[in-house]
Amino acid sequence: MDRITVEVRDGIAYATLNRADKMNSLDLPMLEALATVPDRLARDRSVRVVILRGDGRAFCTGLDFAGAKLQGLSAVRNFGKFPGQKTNLFQQACWAWRELPVPVIAAVHGHCYGGGLQVALAADFRIATPDCKLSVMEARWGLIPDMTGSVTLRELLPMDVAKRLTMTAEVFSGTDALGYGLVTAVADDPLLAAEELAAQLIERSPDALAATKKLFDATWTSPPRWAFWTESLLQLRLLRGRNHRLARKAGRDGSPVWAPRSLG
Structure with a gap:
């Protein structure tokens, strides 16, 4: 079992x-x-x-x-x-x-x-x-x-x-x-x-969810320098990703059909 x-x-x-x-x-x-x-x-x-x-x-x-x-x-x-x-x-x-x-x-x-x-x-x-x-x-x-x-x-x-x-x-x-x-x-x-x-x-980008989890888990008790570096790195990955483009295309009130998660 x-x-x-x-x-x-x-x-x-x-x-x-x-x-x-x-x-x-x-x-x-x-x-x-x-x-x-x-x-x-x-x-x-x-x-x-x-x-x-x-x-x-x-x-x-x-x-x-x-x-x-x-x-x-x-x-x-x-x-x-x-x-x-x-x-x-x-x-x-x-x-x-x-x-x-x-x-x-x-x-x-x-x-x-x-x-x-x-x-x-x-x-x-x-x-x-x-x-x-x-x-x-x-x-x-x-x-x-x-x-x-x-x-x-x-x-x-x-x-x-x-x-x-x-x-x-x-x-x-x-x-x-x-x-x-x-x-x-x-x-x-x-x-x-x-x-x-x-x-x-589930309404939110799976990549943004993965990045948020990684960001906070990795930096919650870390020095600011490490936190700032981590958030910049993750943000750059999100900006280059398909789900960010889908979110921008849908606009503020849209409901994108998200692509599969690419982070993690």
């Missing part, structure tokens, strides 16, 4: 964590799927937006310690570099979604703990139910958030809040998460809200 199922409809790829009987917890096959599915989605130029969700009662309850093989030689191998990447398997399971050159929206419900939260944080947007339960759970097991949480948490939280949530493993609601800045919005039906946001995004 595939750990992640993918269905593409009208430019939206629905990537669904498919281990509902275990509340989508992260065993080795799930981690491998999370690390590799984004590359397949990136190669499909018909995909304009990705909605990442969990089947059943939860988004993801975090690591399945037995299934993730954290002991012996398997642990050593999985903590080594993922092929062709700067990350290990656990990190790439999150970072691959960050590097996907289309917007990723996580629709979060039920429980979102530990590694599952770090997967959600790797998305560009997170929409959660108000009563969803979230936690940086690792401290409960005597661990730290090591699936790129050191990057994604610092981008969203003040350091003292990040330390408190991580050190205490406090469980908080979707409404609390909105107040912290960990989620983009709350909605009773996060999938519907994600689809509404996806529909807005």
Whole structure:
């Protein structure tokens, strides 16, 4: 059984964590799927937006310690570099979604703990139910958030809040998460809200979306000099692209039929 199922409809790829009987917890096959599915989605130029969700009662309850093989030689191998990447398997399971050159929206419900939260944080947007339960759970097991949480948490939280949530493993609601800045919005039906946001995004040039994601991800905490160089480089690529010409031809109130994404 595939750990992640993918269905593409009208430019939206629905990537669904498919281990509902275990509340989508992260065993080795799930981690491998999370690390590799984004590359397949990136190669499909018909995909304009990705909605990442969990089947059943939860988004993801975090690591399945037995299934993730954290002991012996398997642990050593999985903590080594993922092929062709700067990350290990656990990190790439999150970072691959960050590097996907289309917007990723996580629709979060039920429980979102530990590694599952770090997967959600790797998305560009997170929409959660108000009563969803979230936690940086690792401290409960005597661990730290090591699936790129050191990057994604610092981008969203003040350091003292990040330390408190991580050190205490406090469980908080979707409404609390909105107040912290960990989620983009709350909605009773996060999938519907994600689809509404996806529909807005699809109206825009896929190259502009890819460039915006790359620009902010690459420069958000960088010195101004690097940010200015990056935005100039990306803008030059957009100006030379077909989708910019289509946008200008359509005018301010037009609705261009966009060409396939050329960036990313």
